[in-house]
Amino acid sequence: GDSVTQMEGPVTLSEEAFLTINCTYTATGYPSLFWYVQYPGEGLQLLLKATKADDKGSNKGFEATYRKETTSFHLEKGSVQVSDSAVYFCALRTTSGNTPLVFGKGTRLSVIA
Amino acid sequence: NAGVTQTPKFRVLKTGQSMTLLCAQDMNHEYMYWYRQDPGMGLRLIHYSVGEGTTAKGEVPDGYNVSRLKKQNFLLGLESAAPSQTSVYFCASSYSGRFQTQYFGPGTRLLVL
Numbered sequence: 529g530d531s532v533t534q535m536e537g538p539v540t541l542s543e544e545a546f547l548t549i550n551c552t553y554t555a556t557g558y559p560s561l562f563w564y565v566q567y568p569g570e571g572l573q574l575l576l577k578a579t580k581a582d583d584k585g586s587n588k589g590f591e592a593t594y595r596k597e598t599t600s601f602h603l604e605k606g607s608v609q610v611s612d613s614a615v616y617f618c619a620l621r622t623t624s625g626n627t628p629l630v631f632g633k634g635t636r637l638s639v640i641a
Numbered sequence: 642n643a644g645v646t647q648t649p650k651f652r653v654l655k656t657g658q659s660m661t662l663l664c665a666q667d668m669n670h671e672y673m674y675w676y677r678q679d680p681g682m683g684l685r686l687i688h689y690s691v692g693e694g695t696t697a698k699g700e701v702p703d704g705y706n707v708s709r710l711k712k713q714n715f716l717l718g719l720e721s722a723a724p725s726q727t728s729v730y731f732c733a734s735s736y737s738g739r740f741q742t743q744y745f746g747p748g749t750r751l752l753v754l
Contacts, residue, residue: 560739571645571731571745572684579740617683621739628674628699629743633683 530555534618534632541608541639549603549635551592551618559620561585561594561601562629566615575603575616608639643667645746647732653752654722662717662749664732672735673715674699674743675707677728684731690715691737722753 535550553559560579564572576585581596592603601618618632648663664673674689676699686699690709704726706718715734719726732746 562742564745571747572733572743573745574742577740577742621741628672628686628689631684633681 530559530620530622530630532618532620532630532632534616534635536633536635537615538636538638541637543610543639543641544607545639547603547605547608547612547637549616549618549637551601551603551632553599553601553618553620555599555620555622555630557622558596559622561592562619562621563590563592563601563603564617564619564631566617566634568614572617608637610639610641613637613639645732645734645744647730647746647749649749650747651750651752653754654719655754656723658722659718659720660722660751661719662730662732662751664715664717664734664746666713666715666732666734666744668734668744669712670734670744671712671737672741672743673709674733674735675705675715675717676731676733677701677726678731678748679728687717687730722751724753727751727753 562577563575565575566572576587578585578594584593615634617634619629645666675687676684688707690696693712730749733743735741735743
């Protein structure tokens with residue numbers, strides 16, 4: 529079945545450091561790919577998405593590129609802030625569109641000043 | 642626009658008690674979902690609904706029942722609570738289609754003693 533694997537955390541970085549959170553997927557067809565973020569005590573919210581190969585999603589300084597050849601959708605940010613501390617989830621939805629999102633297990637990021 | 646709301650925010654139950662979690666959305670979304678979030682397990686889908694009057698099982702449906710009598714509401718029931726159902730429960734909703742964003746509620750924290 530479809531699945532998402534993301535790097536285990538927690539990840540601890542200093543402010544202004546470069547962030548990469550790896551995400552790879554297994555799916556039939558051409559899924560849509562998403563990154564969601566969960567701030568402490570809140571529900572998940574969409575951070576960015578990409579719907580076809582080579583698409584780049586971006587938002588709030590975060591970027592991720594849909595790489596079909598490596599089945600990856602790694603999340604990157606050039607300079608993290610303390611306010612970026614959260615749990616990040618990679619997710620996919622299959623081509624049919626009639627199935628719920630499949631989530632990775634999440635990666636906790638802590639940014640220290 | 643309230644988005645997705647969940648009631649209650651927090652509840653303590655004794656083993657064997659029953660309860661219903663309510664999810665409401667005001668975005669006219671066709672699809673609604675119930676997830677549970679446990680440490681190290683990410684988000685796991687319990688049940689979902691693709692329209693009023695229809696429901697389907699997710700990854701971990703045992704011990705839960707759902708109903709979607711109105712398009713805007715999705716209820717999650719625990720008939721006989723068990724300590725293993727201690728978790729944070731999230732509801733989400735979306736339009737149909739593989740590009741669509743899922744919008745999440747703030748969560749319900751449930752403790753079963």
